Amino acid sequence: MAGRRSEAVYLAGAIPVRLVTNGAGVALALAAATRLDSVAVGGVLIAVLNAPSVVAAPVIGALTDAVGSPKRFMLGASVVLAVALALAAFVGSVPLPVVVLALLAGGCVVPVFIGGLSAWVDEAMPGDHARGFAVDALSYNLAGIAGPAIVAGMSALLTATGALLALAVVMVAGGLLLQLLPIAGRGGAADPRSLARGVARATRHLVTHGPLARVVLAGAVVQLGGGMMPVVAVLVAVHRGLPESAGGLLLTAFAIGGVTGALLVAVPSITRRVAAVPPRLMMAGSFAATGVLTLLAAVAPSFVLTAIALALSGLPDATGVASMLRLRQEESPADVRAQVFVVAAGTRAVTAAIGAAVAGAVAGLDPSLLLGLVAVPWLAAAPILLARFRGPRAEAATPAG
DSSP, rough: OOOHHHHHHHHHHHHOOOOHHHHHHHHHHHHHHHSOHHHHHHHHHHHHHHHHHHHHHHHHHHHHHHOHHHHHHHHHHHHHHHHHHHHHBBTBBOOOOHHHHHHHHHHHGGGGTTTTGGGGGGHHHHHHHHHHHHHHHHHHHHHHHHHHHHEEEEEEEHHHHHHHHHHHHHHHHHHHHHHGSOOOOOOOOOOOHHHHHHHHHHHHHHHOOOHHHHHHHHHHHHHHHHHHHHHHHHHHHHHHOOOOHHHHHHHHHHHHHHHHHHHTSSSSSHHHHHHTSHHHHHHHHHHHHHHHHHHHHHHOOOOSHHHHHHHHHHHHHHHHHHHHHHHHHSSSSSHHHHHHHHHHHHHHHHHOOOOHHHHHHHHSSSSSHHHHHHHHHHHHHHHHHHHHSSSSHHHOOOOOO
C-alpha cells in the first residue's frame, strides 16, 4: 500500500510540472500571435524558453545533486518558471525584453523537472526499482501527449493569456505536491568550487564509463527519429492526398501507442517480466521493435494502415524509455546522478532539434522514404548498446548504482 501511495504522489507531482514544460510552447506561440500579432516572436519566445535548458543542464544537475533540500530546490524552480510564464501571459503590456529575460531564467530551471526529477526515483518510490522507472516513464508519456493538447484547449477556452496564467498555477501546484516525496539531500556542497568539481567528475564519468556512455548515446540517437517525425508526418499526409492537419493524426497514433505502452509496462505483472530481462537488452530490443514497426508504416499501402503501424511502433518505445532511465540510474554514482540524468535529457533535446532540421532540409524526398529514414535511428540504438555486449565481462563491468 505504501508503494502505491508513493507512486501516486510521484505521478501527482511529476505529471503537472512535466505537462507545463511540454505544453508551454503552444501557449507562448498563441500569446505572441494574439497579443503582438507576430508568429515570429512566438518562435523566438519558445526558443528562449528551450535553449537554456541545454546550456544550463550541467550546473542545474550539479545543484540538484548538492543542495541540502532537493524538494525546496524543486519548489523554487517551479516558482521561477511560473513567474516567467505569468509575465509572458502579458507580453505586449510587459516589455518584450523583460519577458525574454524571465523566460531565459525559466528555461534554466526546466532541467530540474526533465531529467533531474528522474534522478530521485529510487528515493521517491523505494522498493521496486524497475517499477519506479516504469512509473517515471509513464509520467513523461502522459505529460508529453496531454501537455500540448490540454494547453491548446485551455487557450481556446481561456485565451492564450489565461492559459499561461493557468500553467503558472499548475507549475506551482506541482512543485508543492513534490514536497510530499520522501527524498532528502545527498550531502554535497553547493559552493562554486565544489560544483565545478562535481561537473567535471560527472562529465568524466559520462564520457569514460562505457556502459553509461552507450546508454546516453543510444537514447540521444533515437531522438533524431523523434525530431524528424512531426515534419515527416505532415509530408506523408499530403503525399496521401490528405490535408496537412492529417499529419497530426499520425503523430497522435504514435503518442497513443507510447502512452498505452507506458501504462502496460507499469502493470505489476508486466513490470516483473520486464525487470527479469537485462535492461540493456530490453532497451535495445524495444527500440529495435519501434524501428521495425516504423519501417512497416513507411511501406503500408494506405494512410489508415500507416497510422495503425505507427500506433504499434509507439508501444515498445515506452518500454525502451523505462529501461533507459533504469540504466542511467544503475550506471551513475549517487553523488552525480542528477547531473547524468539532466545532461542525458539535454542531449536528447538537442538531437531531436537536429532531427527536425534534417527533416526540413530533405523534405523534397519521397515521404515514404523519409518515414523509412525515421526508423533508422531506432534501429541504430541496438548495435550501439550491444556493440561490446559479447561476453560475461561486459555484463560484470556494470557498477552498483
